[in-house]
Amino acid sequence: MAVNAKRIAVYVLVVFVMYLIITDPEKAADYVQIGFEGISDAAKAVGDFMTWIADGGK
Numbered sequence: 700m701a702v703n704a705k706r707i708a709v710y711v712l713v714v715f716v717m718y719l720i721i722t723d724p725e726k727a728a729d730y731v732q733i734g735f736e737g738i739s740d741a742a743k744a745v746g747d748f749m750t751w752i753a754d755g756g757k
């Protein structure tokens with residue numbers, strides 16, 4: 700049952716993304732840019748944390 704729910708959720712997400720790209724490509728590009736900025740900020744924060752730990756947590 701859980702596998703079917705997961706498959707349906709993925710299908711709905713794919714259909715939504717395709718709809719968004721087809722109806723408003725500029726907005727879809729903005730969403731992608733926001734997503735990559737978020738990933739970049741998260742990676743920088745993890746790097747800063749690891750540097751802090753390597754320095755002895757000072």
